[in-house]
Amino acid sequence: MIIYKGTPMIETQRLVLRKIEMNDASRMFDYIFSDHRVMDNLIKGPHKAISETIDRLTEITNHYVSENFCYWGIEMKESGELIGTIDLYNIDDGTENCEVGYNIGFNWWNQGYGSEALHAIVEFAFRFMNIHKISATHNIDNPASGRIMLKVGMKREGIIRHMIRKNNQYKDCGIYGILQQEYLEMNFLNPIPILNVVH
Structure with a gap:
């Protein structure tokens, strides 16, 4: 049985995973949601105006x-940067399975933050929530995301052909x-x- 715990604060060696707040909107728009390098691999693509980010954060915070x-924001422990x-x-609840998704701002790519955050959430899901299986997918145009999945012990199970369509073009996903x-x-x-889980 899944043990639901909401979105507790989780601390790792370099990161704090915490709830998103509305005052994060400007930073999330500037460094994540408006950046095509980050968002082009997601179906909806980058936000064109900060109002889109505010709407998304309103939706997220209302669900807490x-x-x-x-749903966690990934924050640098030393600097407090999201x-x-x-x-x-x-x-x-029937299968006790779930999926995981993540994105990291371009300025922090290739520094191990994605795998550190993913490892913490996988650990939390299995040890604290009693999840049975965690799945993840990535656009085959974004192989770096697949490498992060492999680092935490995930196995590549196959390719789903034409899983998504973006800009009227179908994409395969691993x-x-x-x-x-x-x-x-x-x-x-x-x-x-995980160094600490704060409920």
Whole structure:
């Protein structure tokens, strides 16, 4: 059975994963949601005006009242800079499976922040929420995202052809997954990547 815990603050070695706030709108628009390098791999694409970001953040923050809503901002511990987001979604009580999605601002690519955040959320989902399986997909035009998935122990399960359509063009997506049992066996002797979970 899934144990819902909402969106608690999670601390890792370099990051704090926390709830998004409305006063994050300007930074999220400037560094994440308006940047085509970050958003081109998502179906909806980059925001053209900050009003779109405000609407999205309003939607997110309104959902925090629900215990089964899991959406974090990724913040640098030392500087307090918000550099991305990560969330668990499509959580299914029947199968106890879910999906994970994430994005990191371009200025912080290739520094290990994506894998650090993903590892923490996978750890949280399996050890604290009792999730059975976590899946993730990436546009095949974005292989770096797949490498992050592999780093946390996900296995590539295949390619879904024409999974998404963007700008009237179909795109194939790689699909990855990891089972709770696989993760726990793989990390039995390894240090837990979460330093602290604040409820």
